[in-house]
Amino acid sequence: MDVSPLQSHDKRGKLYIVGTGPGDLLHITPRALKALAEAECVIGNGIYLDLVMPVIAGKEVIRSSMGREVERASRALDLARDRTIAMVSGGDAGVYGMAGIVLEVAESSGSTVEIEVIPGITAALSAAARLGSPLSGDYVTISLSDLLTPLEEIERRLDLAFQMGVPVVLYNPRSRGRPHNLETAIGIARRHLPDETPVGVVRNAYRDGEERLITTLGEFNEHISFVDMHSIVFVGGEETRIWRNETDERGIITPRGYHRKYVY
Missing domain, CATH: 3.40.1010.10 (Tetrapyrrole methylase, N-terminal domain)
Structure with a gap:
């Protein structure tokens, strides 16, 4: 057998x-x-x-x-x-x-x-690379989508984040279903940060149709229509600055602190 x-x-x-x-x-x-x-x-x-x-x-x-x-x-x-x-x-x-x-x-x-x-x-890091180095040290990410998190809680977190003075990255910033959440976030940022604070937006990072925008907190509302759900928005911190050369703006930098320890 x-x-x-x-x-x-x-x-x-x-x-x-x-x-x-x-x-x-x-x-x-x-x-x-x-x-x-x-x-x-x-x-x-x-x-x-x-x-x-x-x-x-x-x-x-x-x-x-x-x-x-x-x-x-x-x-x-x-x-x-x-x-x-x-x-x-x-x-x-x-x-x-x-x-x-x-x-x-x-x-x-x-x-x-x-x-x-x-x-x-993650989107914050890929888009940051297109802007230069806006996230060199501590930073906060917050999604503006209120599908799973109540808007009141998002606003509370934004208020605390902008008080910290570090860069804040906004995911899911603006859609047809909630076009005003980004305006609310920028309004909260302006309570705690000066109008000269750099703001960067990258749309379709590393995809077809990639675009970027560099502006300031005070002027951002003039460009809000540029932002959609394929965008990531960076609001700079207390030390963030626009990186420029003699002819144009090149990106955004948030110094990590080397300038306080070294001469270069």
């Missing part, structure tokens, strides 16, 4: 939560690319899937829309019970991205799926 070894059908799956950075494939990490290559199926918001499509061509792709993050997290965990799944999240998955909700859903459901969060370049 032939005896065959028993085969287990309990194949162990895995879920990668992949931060894709600003979207340009030159700025996605090798580890993220490796995870996408290993995945049998890739799931995510259509915007971010389109940005990485050249490296996931031929794979099963599941598209999800904004506002369906909980459903997306649950589905990814279910699929990953016996398959290798990658969920893409723009920027860094742990900064206003999908990592938090996936881990929350896994915790509440008792999921035992192996999860690995793979970091990416």
Whole structure:
């Protein structure tokens, strides 16, 4: 009688939560690319899937829309019970991205799926590089989206942040559904900072249609229409300055403090 070894059908799956950075494939990490290559199926918001499509061509792709993050997290965990799944999240998955909700859903459901969060370049850092060095030291990031956080709480945080005198980075600054939150944030900033404070905006950082704007807090409202949901807004701190040469403005610098210790 032939005896065959028993085969287990309990194949162990895995879920990668992949931060894709600003979207340009030159700025996605090798580890993220490796995870996408290993995945049998890739799931995510259509915007971010389109940005990485050249490296996931031929794979099963599941598209999800904004506002369906909980459903997306649950589905990814279910699929990953016996398959290798990658969920893409723009920027860094742990900064206003999908990592938090996936881990929350896994915790509440008792999921035992192996999860690995793979970091990416968050929008504040990619956009900052386009401005020079506005975030050389301490800084604060605050999202102006009130979909999950009450506007009153956002305003409280903004007031405390601008009192600190460090640069403040504003995510999700302006959309058609909430066009006035950015004006509110700038009004709070002007309570604590002089009108000469540098303000920088980068739109579509490292993507097609990239643009940047450098202005001041006092003049910013004249340019507010430049800002949309594809933008990141930087409000400088007490020491932030516009970096200029003899012919034009070149960017924004927030000194870290070397000038207080060294002569250069």
